[in-house]
Amino acid sequence: MNATNNQRFIACKILLEILQNQTSFDPELITKRYPKISPRDKDFTAHLIFGVLRHYEKLVALANLFLKKPLKPKDLDIQMIILVGIYQLQFMRTAKHAAINETVSCASLFKKTWAKGLVNALLQKVNRQEESLQHKNFTLDVETAHPLWLYEQLKSDWPEHYPQILEANNIEAPLTLRVNLKKQSREDYIKCLDTQKITAELAPYSDAGLILSAAPKVPDLPFFAEGGFSVQDQAAQLAAPLLDLQPGQKILDACCAPGGKTTHILELTSNETQVSAVEKNKSKMPKVEANLKRLGLSCQLINDDVSNLKNLEPQPKFDRILLDPPCSATGVIRRHPDIKRLRHADDIANLRKQQSDLLKAVWPLLNPNGLLVYATCSVLLSENEEQIEQFLQLNPDAELIPIDAKWGHILKYGRQILPGEHNMDGFYYAKIRKRG
Numbered sequence: 141m142n143a144t145n146n147q148r149f150i151a152c153k154i155l156l157e158i159l160q161n162q163t164s165f166d167p168e169l170i171t172k173r174y175p176k177i178s179p180r181d182k183d184f185t186a187h188l189i190f191g192v193l194r195h196y197e198k199l200v201a202l203a204n205l206f207l208k209k210p211l212k213p214k215d216l217d218i219q220m221i222i223l224v225g226i227y228q229l230q231f232m233r234t235a236k237h238a239a240i241n242e243t244v245s246c247a248s249l250f251k252k253t254w255a256k257g258l259v260n261a262l263l264q265k266v267n268r269q270e271e272s273l274q275h276k277n278f279t280l281d282v283e284t285a286h287p288l289w290l291y292e293q294l295k296s297d298w299p300e301h302y303p304q305i306l307e308a309n310n311i312e313a314p315l316t317l318r319v320n321l322k323k324q325s326r327e328d329y330i331k332c333l334d335t336q337k338i339t340a341e342l343a344p345y346s347d348a349g350l351i352l353s354a355a356p357k358v359p360d361l362p363f364f365a366e367g368g369f370s371v372q373d374q375a376a377q378l379a380a381p382l383l384d385l386q387p388g389q390k391i392l393d394a395c396c397a398p399g400g401k402t403t404h405i406l407e408l409t410s411n412e413t414q415v416s417a418v419e420k421n422k423s424k425m426p427k428v429e430a431n432l433k434r435l436g437l438s439c440q441l442i443n444d445d446v447s448n449l450k451n452l453e454p455q456p457k458f459d460r461i462l463l464d465p466p467c468s469a470t471g472v473i474r475r476h477p478d479i480k481r482l483r484h485a486d487d488i489a490n491l492r493k494q495q496s497d498l499l500k501a502v503w504p505l506l507n508p509n510g511l512l513v514y515a516t517c518s519v520l521l522s523e524n525e526e527q528i529e530q531f532l533q534l535n536p537d538a539e540l541i542p543i544d545a546k547w548g549h550i551l552k553y554g555r556q557i558l559p560g561e562h563n564m565d566g567f568y569y570a571k572i573r574k575r576g
Contacts, residue, residue: 147181149246150174151188152220158193158478159216165189165478179357191227192220194310194477197285199223201278202230206262218255221246225263229270236267285310289485290470297521301558305519308560309473309480315355316563318348318372318400320435322407326350329369332362344562345547346377348404351563367435372400373475375517375547375557375567379462380404382513382543382571387412389459394446394502397424399431401462401515406437415439416456418446447501459510461502465495467516467523471566474559492522499531503538508576511541516568519558524568528553532572541571 150170158165167186170177177185192199203222204210211219221243228239240263247255266273277283281291284306294302317340319326326348330340338356343349351374358364358371379401383391385408393402396417405415417439419425425443432438442449449456468491473479499514506512516523532538532553540553547564548557554570 146242146246146249147177147185148188148221148224148243149249150177150185151192151224152217152246152250154185154189155192155220155224156217158189159220159481162482164476164482165193187232188224188227190312190477191231192223193481195227195231195285196223196477196481197282197287198278199226199230199285201282202226202266202273202276203262205273205276206265215252215255217250218247218252218259221250221255221259222262225259226266229263229266230273240264240267285480287480287484290480290483293485293520294470297519298558304560305558305566308558309477311474311560313373313472313474313565314563315352315358315371316343316373316377317350317352317361317369318346318377318404319350319369320367320407321348322410323363323366323368329362336362343374343377345545345564346374347381348407349374349377365434370400370403370431370435372404373472373565373567374562375471375564376400377404378545378547378567378569379464379513379515380408382569383460383462384511385409385413385460390414390457390507391416391460392446392449392456392458392462392502392505393417394461394463394498395419395465396441397421397428399428401464402428402439403431403435403437405462406432406439407435411437416442416458418442418444418449420445446498450501450504456505457507458505459507461506461510461512462515463498463502463512464515465498467491467495467518468520469517471517471519471557471559471568475565488520488522492527495523495527496530499527503535503574506574508574510574512572512574514554514568514570514572517565518568519556519566524556524570525551525553528570528572537575539573539575541573543569543571 170182170185225243228234244256244260247259281288286306294305298305319329326342333340339353340350343351391405391413396402397419402417422443468483468488469479518524532540543555548555554568557564557567559566
């Protein structure tokens with residue numbers, strides 16, 4: 141079997157790339173690397189990659205039970221082969237002989253035939269001891285498959301809720317849509333989905349949200365090309381309504397990529413507002429532009445650091461600002477399990493500084509009596525409540541506005557949704573008014 145026909149080998153190759161280059165995983169990466177792969181094989185490959193990323197700590201611990209000595213750093217590819225094999229045996233219903241034989245063959249494709257015996261013997265032992273391994277006791281960070289630093293931080297920040305956060309992070313998130321209500325109602329779109337035997341339920345806290353029972357190919361869903369909906373988690377759909385949008389306002393979306401919140405603002409205001417969407421990362425702009433075009437929307441797009449706006453003459457002023465700054469993304473791990481591999485404890489201080497700097501940069505751009513909504517997809521207090529507490533202390537003209545809602549947890553500063561609550565991602569929101 142050659143490399144392009146072995147989904148397990150492809151999974152190992154991409155896992156290596158993620159770990160060595162610290163890059164995020166997008167299933168479309170499989171198609172880019174292997175354009176001839178069939179849709180079915182692509183789905184299986186993506187499932188393997190997501191599975192290993194989701195249960196990484198547990199898989200490594202299981203592998204170490206049977207390795208007589210640690211693998212050398214240059215043999216990280218062999219470790220990936222072992223993890224892919226154990227994942228199939230412990231978490232999938234794949235035929236055992238296929239899981240073992242096809243996985244063992246990856247060693248030859250990596251030109252390391254010497255490792256075939258090692259991988260085969262290890263996977264055979266895991267297979268024979270499958271039931272006993274299910275009851276093996278590990279430390280809680282390993283058992284819940286979270287890096288130790290993140291496990292300890294979640295336990296510290298959320299002593300009453302951290303077990304449910306850890307559990308939710310390891311459950312695949314549902315596909316959630318935001319129906320374009322300018323084109324049809326949620327109820328009408330559910331009828332369209334029924335024709336394809338796809339069931340959906342109304343999202344309880346978003347007027348436009350639908351939660352699908354399955355995750356079909358998004359471009360195949362009715363009215364995708366016509367801009368009938370966007371893919372957006374229900375928690376993210378709460379951002380635009382928090383801005384209290386009114387006709388004639390000038391609105392700034394300060395960190396807009398990939399454009400989900402920008403397009404929601406435009407849909408809610410029927411282009412009756414002046415929206416400026418700013419994104420620093422040039423490589424993300426095409427995605428924003430594509431989303432606007434598909435939905436038939438337009439606004440002022442600015443590829444720049446939002447901090448530079450304060451240097452313009454005349455300085456622009458806005459009635460509403462949405463600031464969704466770079467964050468740890470610890471609230472969306474169930475959708476992006478690679479976050480557990482890409483985030484490290486020492487990243488948080490740098491992210492917190494970026495958030496603080498962005499708050500400082502956009503605040504002068506807000507008109508008196510204007511509103512700023514601060515949003516993150518993080519569950520860490522240092523990026524959320526503590527960040528806003530510090531901002532309020534430094535800015536006496538800033539007034540925290542309580543968020544009157546039935547979702548999330550009321551904090552002293554802002555409101556927090558935890559992962560999995562009402563099928564939502566973990567999101568934090570704070571609403572701040574500039575005193576007149």
